[in-house]
Amino acid sequence: MNESFEARVTKDSLVFSAAHFITFNGNVCEKLHGHNWRLDVTVAGELDENFYVFDFIALCDACVQVVGELDHQVLLPERHQSIDVSTSGDGKEVTARFEDRRWVFPVGDCCILPVENTTAELIARWVGHRLIADCDMQSRTGLDELRVSVEENFGQWATVRLALGTE
Numbered sequence: 770m771n772e773s774f775e776a777r778v779t780k781d782s783l784v785f786s787a788a789h790f791i792t793f794n795g796n797v798c799e800k801l802h803g804h805n806w807r808l809d810v811t812v813a814g815e816l817d818e819n820f821y822v823f824d825f826i827a828l829c830d831a832c833v834q835v836v837g838e839l840d841h842q843v844l845l846p847e848r849h850q851s852i853d854v855s856t857s858g859d860g861k862e863v864t865a866r867f868e869d870r871r872w873v874f875p876v877g878d879c880c881i882l883p884v885e886n887t888t889a890e891l892i893a894r895w896v897g898h899r900l901i902a903d904c905d906m907q908s909r910t911g912l913d914e915l916r917v918s919v920e921e922n923f924g925q926w927a928t929v930r931l932a933l934g935t936e
Contacts, residue, residue: 776822778829779809785840787880789887792851798867806839806889807920808832808896814933815911823904823912831903835896842880843872844887854881889927893919897931906933 788803810832812823845854845865853866856876863879865872884891897917906912911934918928 773813774816774822775811775813776825776828777809777811778825778832779807780829782829783808783810783832783836785836787839787842787844789844791886791888792849792867796851796868798852798870801843801872804921806892808836809918809920809926810896810900811914811916811918812906812912812933813914813916815913817911827904828900831900832896834903835899839880841878843874843878844892845879845881846885846887846891847881847883848885850885889919889921889925890929893917893927893929894931897929901931901933910934 784805784807786803786805788801790799790801792798810828812828814822816822843863845863846852847854851867854863856863861876863874863876863881865874882892882895884895894917896919897915900917901907901915906915913933915931915933916928917931918926920926
């Protein structure tokens with residue numbers, strides 16, 4: 770018999786409100802806007818000695834931690850080729866610049882992510898890598914894949930699948 774198992778969490782506690790803007794088609798830059806984002810996280814693999822793939826509580830707690838860092842923040846890309854994000858010398862303001870546009874935010878209202886663009890896809894990837902590190906998933910045997918989906922708007926999801934157990 771060929772069996773596969775998954776542990777999945779998606780709850781109301783895994784929703785965060787955050788603003789962002791993205792660029793696309795070279796030089797098109799959206800207006801700053803916000804979403805009520807939602808996480809849906811699945812770990813696939815073999816059953817362990819407790820007969821589960823992954824502890825739901827540990828997975829949910831790690832997701833809640835990440836969501837807390839993103840909630841009520843302006844999400845800004847650290848690695849964008851055309852958006853320059855910098856923190857003022859006194860550490861109180863974050864400035865984002867794209868061509869002739871400029872946004873200034875209090876530093877406490879920003880989450881600067883190590884991504885190229887704040888798309889749902891790249892946010893999902895960042896969340897996935899955070900969960901792998903925070904839950905020490907790479908060192909656990911029997912785990913095959915982490916799947917992170919981010920809902921940006923009702924019915925609009927982006928998903929990343931990250932292989933586990935291989936370096």
